[in-house]
Amino acid sequence: MKRVRVRFAPSPTGPLHIGGVRTALYNYLFAKQNGGDFILRIEDTDQTRFVPGAEEYIIEAFQWLGIKFDEGVHIGGNYGPYKQSERKPMYKQYAMQLIENGWAYFAFDTPEALDAKRKEAEAQKKTFQYDAHTRDGLCNSLALSAEEVTRRIQSGDPYVVRFKYPADLDIHVHDLIRGEVVINSNLLDDKVLYKSDGMPTYHLANIVDDHLMEVSHVIRGEEWLPSAPLHVMLYQAFGWEAPQFAHLPLLLKPDGNGKLSKRDGDRLGFPVFPLQWKDPKSGEISSGYRESGYLPEAVINMLALLGWNPGTDQEMMDLDTLVSLFSIEKISKSGAKFDLEKAKWFNHQYIQKTEDDKLYPLFEKELQKHGVQPDKDYALRVMRMIKERVHFIPEFWEQSSYFFVAPTEYDPQVIKKRWEKDTNEHLKKMMDIILSVQPYNKETAHDLVMDYVQSHGLNMGKIMNSFRLALVGTAKGPDLFEIITTIGVEETKARVDRAVKEIIVN
Ligand code: GLU
Numbered sequence: 001m002k003r004v005r006v007r008f009a010p011s012p013t014g015p016l017h018i019g020g021v022r023t024a025l026y027n028y029l030f031a032k033q034n035g036g037d038f039i040l041r042i043e044d045t046d047q048t049r050f051v052p053g054a055e056e057y058i059i060e061a062f063q064w065l066g067i068k069f070d071e072g073v074h075i076g077g078n079y080g081p082y083k084q085s086e087r088k089p090m091y092k093q094y095a096m097q098l099i100e101n102g103w104a105y106f107a108f109d110t111p112e113a114l115d116a117k118r119k120e121a122e123a124q125k126k127t128f129q130y131d132a133h134t135r136d137g138l139c140n141s142l143a144l145s146a147e148e149v150t151r152r153i154q155s156g157d158p159y160v161v162r163f164k165y166p167a168d169l170d171i172h173v174h175d176l177i178r179g180e181v182v183i184n185s186n187l188l189d190d191k192v193l194y195k196s197d198g199m200p201t202y203h204l205a206n207i208v209d210d211h212l213m214e215v216s217h218v219i220r221g222e223e224w225l226p227s228a229p230l231h232v233m234l235y236q237a238f239g240w241e242a243p244q245f246a247h248l249p250l251l252l253k254p255d256g257n258g259k260l261s262k263r264d265g266d267r268l269g270f271p272v273f274p275l276q277w278k279d280p281k282s283g284e285i286s287s288g289y290r291e292s293g294y295l296p297e298a299v300i301n302m303l304a305l306l307g308w309n310p311g312t313d314q315e316m317m318d319l320d321t322l323v324s325l326f327s328i329e330k331i332s333k334s335g336a337k338f339d340l341e342k343a344k345w346f347n348h349q350y351i352q353k354t355e356d357d358k359l360y361p362l363f364e365k366e367l368q369k370h371g372v373q374p375d376k377d378y379a380l381r382v383m384r385m386i387k388e389r390v391h392f393i394p395e396f397w398e399q400s401s402y403f404f405v406a407p408t409e410y411d412p413q414v415i416k417k418r419w420e421k422d423t424n425e426h427l428k429k430m431m432d433i434i435l436s437v438q439p440y441n442k443e444t445a446h447d448l449v450m451d452y453v454q455s456h457g458l459n460m461g462k463i464m465n466s467f468r469l470a471l472v473g474t475a476k477g478p479d480l481f482e483i484i485t486t487i488g489v490e491e492t493k494a495r496v497d498r499a500v501k502e503i504i505v506n
Contacts, residue, residue, distance in 0.1 A: 002216050003036060003037070003214070003216065004030070004031055004034035004035070004036025004037070004216050004217065005031070005036055005037045005039065005213065005214050005215050005216050005217075006027040006030055006031045006036065006037070006038055006039065006215060006216065006217050006218075006219055007027070007038070007039035007040070007041050007210070007213065007215050007218075008020075008023060008024040008027050008028075008038070008039070008040055008041070008069075009041045009042075009043045009206065009209075009220075010042065010043065010058055011042075011043045011044060011046065011049065011202075012042055012044050012050060012051060012054035012055040012058065013046075013049040013050070013051055013054060014051050014054055014262075014277070014279075015054065015057055015061075015273040015274075015275070015277035015286065015288075016057065016058050016061050016273065016274060017260075017262065017272055017273065018251065018260075018271075018272055018273065018274065018289075018299075018303060019221060019250070019251040019260065020221075021061065021065065021274055021299075021303060022248070022251065022303045022304075022306060022307065023219065023220055023221055023248055024062065024067060025065075025067060025300060025303055025304060026219055026248060026304075026308070026326070026328075026331070027219045028067050028068075029304070029322050029323050029326035030217065030219060030326060030328065031070075032323040033323050033324065033326055036216070037070040037071060038068075038069050038070050038071075039069060039070065039071045039072055039077070039079070039082065039213060039215070040058075040059075040062070040069040040071070040072030040073055040074065040082065041072065041073065041082050041083070041084070041209060041213070042055055042058075042073045042082065042083040042084065042085075043084050043202060043205065043206065044083060044084055044085045045084050045085070045199050045200055045201060045202060045205050046199075046201075046202070047085075047197070047199065051280065052280050053280055055073065055083075057275065057277065059073075059074045060275060061273075061274040061275050064274065064275060064290055064296055065274060065296045065299065065300060066296055066297075066300070066319065067300075067319075079212065079213040079214070084200075084205045084209065085199075087205070087209065088198070088199060088200075090208070090212075091194065091199075091200035091204060091205055091208060092194065092198070092200075094200075094204065094208050094238070095161040095193055095194035095200065095204060097238070098161070098163070098193070098237055098238070099141070099161060101237070102164070103163065103164055103237035104161050104162060104163050104164055104193060104237075105135075105140050105141045105142045105161070105162055105164055106140060106141040106149060106152075106153070106159045106160075106161060107130070107138065107139065107140040107141070107159060107160050107161070107162045107190075107192075108139045108140065108144075108152055108157055108158070108159050109138055109139045109140070113138075113139065114128075114130075117134075117138075129188075129189050130162065130189050130190045131165060131167075131185075131186070131188065131189060131190055132164075132165060132166070132167035132168075132185070132186070132190075133167070133186075135164075135190060140162070142164070158196035159196060160192045160193075160194060160195055160196055161192070161193045161194035162190040162191065162192055162193065163190055163191050163193055163203075163230060163233070163234070163237075164190060165185040165188055165190060165233065166185060167185065167186065168184065168185060168186050169184065169185040170182050170183070170184055170185075171183050171184070171185060171188075171229040171232055171233060172232070173225075173228040173229055173232050173245060174244070174245065175225070175228070175245050175246060175247055176217075176244055176245065176246040176328045176329075177246050177247060177248070177249075177328065177331050177333060178225075178247060178333060181225065181228070181229075183229045185229075185233075188229060188230065191203055191230055202227075203227060203230055203231065203234065204234070206231070207231055207234045207235065207238070210243055211235075211238070211240045215243050216243050216244065217243055217244045217245075217246065218231075218243045218244070218245050218246070219246045219248065219328075220246075220247060220248065221247065221248050221250070222247045222248060222249055222250050223250075224247060225247045228245055228247070231245075246328050246331070248307060248331060249307045249331070249332055249333060249334055249335045249336055250335040250336075251306060251307070251335070251336055251338060252335040252336060252337045252338065253268070253337070253338065254268060254337055254338050254339060254340060255337070256335070256337045259335075260272060260338050262286070265286065265287060266286060266287055268340070269340065270292075270338070270340045270343060271286070271287040271288050271289045271291075271292050271294075272286070273286055273287070273288045273289070274288055274289050274290065274299065275288035275289070275290050275291065276288035276290070276291040292392060292394075293347075293392030293393030293394045293395070294343070294347050294392065294393075295347060295350045295351065295354060295393075297318060297319075297350045297353075297354070298343070298346040298347040298349070298350040298351075299343075299346075300319060300322070301315075301316065301317055301318070301322075301346050301350070302342060302343050302346045304317065304322050304326075305342075306336040306337075306338065306339075307331055307332055307335075307336040308326070308330055308331045308332065309330060309332075310325040310326075310330065311330055315346075316346075316349060316353075344391050344392075347391055347392060348390070348391045351387055351390055351391070351393075352387060352388060356380060356383065356384065359383065359387070360376075360379070360380060360383060362393050362396070363379065363383045363393075363396050363400075364376075364379065366393060366394060366396040366397045367379065367396075367397065367400075367404065369397070370397055370401065370405075372404045372405065374404065378403075378486075379404075381486060382400050382403045382404075382486065383396070383400070385478050385482060385486065386399040386400050386477075386478060389476075389478075399476070399477075402471065402472045402473060402477070402483075402487075403483075403486060403487060406491070406494065406495050406498070407471075407472060407473025407474075407495070408473075409473055410469050410470075410473055410474075410499065410502070410503055411469065411473060411474040411475065414465060414466075414469050414474060414475045415469065415503055415505065417462075417465075418461070418462045418463075418465040418466045418469065418475075419462075419466050419469070419503055419505050420462065420505065421505055421506065423462075423463065423466045423503075423505075424500040424503070424504075426452075426456070426458060426463055427463075427466060427467060427470060427496050427499070427500055428496070428500060429452065430449050430452055430453075430463075430467065431492070431493055431496045431497075433445070433448045433449055433452055434448075434449065434484065434489060434492065434493075435489060435493065436448075440485075440489050442481050442482075442484075442485045445481060445484070446481045464480060467480060467496070468480050468483075469499065469503075470495050470496045470498070470499030470500070470503075471483055471484070471487070471492060471495050471496075
């Protein structure tokens with residue numbers, strides 16, 4: 001069997017959509033499962049859509065995600081260059097080859113002339129198509145005399161090269177996900193392959209590169225399915241063996257209504273880009289999974305299951321497991337709805353699963369962002385205690401700040417609900433009891449405080465939440481005696497003293 005070689009071929013027109021990340025991931029899984037190669041090729045033939053920083057962004061995103069390429073624009077390889085603008089000189093000969101063997105032609109029509117044709121057709125409620133039925137009446141090397149064509153080319157007239165579809169031909173695309181897709185060539189426009197600026201279009205460059213890079217499987221988004229008949233024809237025209245095609249289902253909005261678009265993310269409360277992106281022109285910022293506090297492992301696991309499943313109920317799968325279980329046959333034909341709750345669930349699971357050593361730097365960074373330079377042993381202890389409450393990395397601070405900084409404000413809702421007139425006195429007494437346990441011991445302190453609460457007939461929920469309020473500032477956090485033990489009895493006393501001084505209810 002031919003060696004498996006697949007590529008991810010983004011155009012650097014902006015940040016990478018997570019749909020693109022999923023495409024890359026499926027390519028990666030397929031390549032690794034088959035002991036093959038995974039290539040990163042930058043398709044930048046459309047200079048008008050080039051966005052500075054996009055290529056660097058793409059590379060950084062995959063580094064963060066831990067998806068490694070075997071060859072590519074950033075690491076080289078035996079089939080380079082891996083950026084189409086750097087391959088520019090090699091495309092023209094292929095366009096000319098197609099003209100020579102009758103599969104393409106020069107077209108000199110000006111944009112204005114084509115526009116006029118379009119308008120003319122519209123007036124008759126038709127759509128203009130450059131094809132077998134119209135090309136004879138247009139300005140191209142099939143309609144003009146050979147001398148005229150030579151004259152125009154020699155005098156430097158701008159031209160494009162168009163593909164020449166045979167009329168009324170059923171083109172068969174064998175898709176590994178969709179089965180056989182058939183399109184009649186009468187429905188297709190003679191696509192431009194080579195532009196007047198000396199650059200190939202996506203179609204020509206893509207096919208030439210896939211051939212030269214010995215790509216065995218083209219796994220890409222469904223939006224490219226309409227281009228597949230042209231690609232199949234191009235392989236035929238060149239006399240090259242075509243790769244196998246697999247067009248992936250769309251990623252849909254959470255309600256299933258339409259494709260997940262760039263704008264949806266920040267509107268619906270989740271990122272659609274792996275990393276935060278600042279638009280170089282408008283300065284507009286779009287959120288990223290990394291900055292929103294997702295772990296890359298969670299993003300990968302969640303994305304893998306958007307459009308594919310292993311055929312069992314298994315949900316938690318790391319990259320290696322995904323590699324072993326992946327199969328193109330199990331990719332669904334229908335679009336996959338983005339599910340924010342599931343994304344959140346995965347992230348929570350991975351935060352619990354990640355080893356402390358790996359998680360700690362993320363925790364430390366959150367603390368540092370808030371001006372805390374923690375002692376590692378102490379902070380690790382806190383992290384272990386609170387991580388089960390955390391779904392996203394920035395919540396580390398919300399859930400742990402009071403272990404590092406005493407509260408200066410007290411949640412008024414909790415005061416209203418829990419704090420009574422005699423709470424101040426009871427808290428002082430309870431604090432004395434805790435101080436009396438020498439040396440301090442969590443279990444004894446707990447039992448004695450409980451005895452006090454019961455013997456005074458206090459409402460357990462109210463009094464313990466008031467105590468918590470003094471230490472935490474709100475009604476959240478792990479076991480109260482765990483908190484006391486962690487921050488220490490002295491700090492506990494300082495916090496209780498402060499709270500009973502500041503909180504006065506009538
Ligand atoms: N450059 C195309 C893109 O931006 C690649 C499509 C393909 O994989 O053929 O998605």
